Amino acid sequence: MEDLPTLYAAHLSRTLRRSVHTVRAYRATAVRLIAFLGRHLGTSVDRGALAAVTPADLRAYLAHRRGDGLTNASAARELSAARHFLDWANGAGSAPRLKGPRVQKGVPRPIAPHEAVALAEEVGDAARLEWTGKRDWALLLLLYGAGLRIGEALALTGAALPLGATITVMGKRNKTRIVPLLPQVRTALETYVAAAPWPVDTAQPLFRGVRGGALSPGVVRAAVRAARATLGLSDRTTPHALRHSFATHLLGRGADLRSLQELLGHASLGSTQIYTAVDAAHLLDVYRDAHPRA
Known part of the structure; x- marks a missing residue:
């Protein structure tokens, strides 16, 4: 069989x-x-x-x-x-039709810019080794500053160096996209690379663990959990929340959905449109907090 x-x-x-x-x-x-x-x-x-x-x-x-x-x-x-x-x-169409359970779409919960920076700083400062602190700081800034998924960031290799104004990212289904790099993010990455004890190799991961292998996403998530507890941030403050925050803050500053779709690497515009709900929720919060009759 x-x-x-x-x-x-x-x-x-x-x-x-x-x-x-x-x-x-x-x-x-x-x-x-x-x-x-x-x-x-x-x-x-x-x-x-x-x-x-x-x-x-x-x-x-x-x-x-x-x-x-x-x-x-x-x-x-x-x-x-x-x-x-x-x-x-x-063959396509052979599966029986069956309506699935209703799923209520949740709105991503972004974190404020100062919280994103504070989180990255806390994770970096809490690292046991100086070079891993620089690594974690650079990685989290990359997630927030460029909107990468954690898997995309950890899949980067030494071939991404030397860094320029943009970085090429391999996303889902092996689709590549070009993402701009903020000067602060580029500086953090270069500082990490200079401090790392491992030589740059185009075939090896850019972000390495303490033994030189690929950095595990579980290590990053554990560090973020510890940092958010120290800072008193919500349990929703995860590495992926930094990507949500990147998208929400860009939209709030006037980015159009099509450009945001390209930056995030979404296959369809529908995946990006959820951030309009995030921005609307933020506006309602500002209104309720500021309006005298709210």
Whole structure:
């Protein structure tokens, strides 16, 4: 029998050029779905069995997954991944139609500019080694000053040097974009590179851990958690919140949505439009705080 999850993962990676994280998550859904259907249908599951999956079968699978504590958003993602797998197994349109759980879109919570800088300073100051402090300061400034995802920043290699007025970033689905570098961010990066004990190598990560390997995003998130506790910032203050803040502050200063879409590397304008709600929320907060009759 075909190893369908492995074949599916290869299709996602090689043909669709999806990220490692997406491939891992979608493959895991395929494995779970096949295991469930084997118990649910009482038979081995091949392409023919997948072609016969009904909306009732998918509803039963979602109910089973709900028992694991999935939220509406997680259940919607699971359904989307399951239907994508079924479409791959037997051709587009073969997956049964099923309306997913309603998901209320949340508005990203940006942090103020001074909080972003204070967070980066605190993380840098709390580092045990001087060069890792400079590294963390440069990394967080890059997230806030250029709007990078943490994975995009950590994927940068020594090939990005020497730095100029812009930096080329590899985003989702291996799409590249060019992002301007603020002078302060460029200086912080150059200071880190000069202090790092590892030589610049075009094939090696720009941001390195203490042993010279690629810096783990978990290390960065842990440092941010400790810093926000020290500063009394919200639990929503994460590395990704710095990207939200970058977008919100640019929009508030007059950036248009199309330009913001390019800077963030969004595939569709719809992903960028959520920041108009963020800006409107900020305006309402200012109004309520300042207007005498608010």
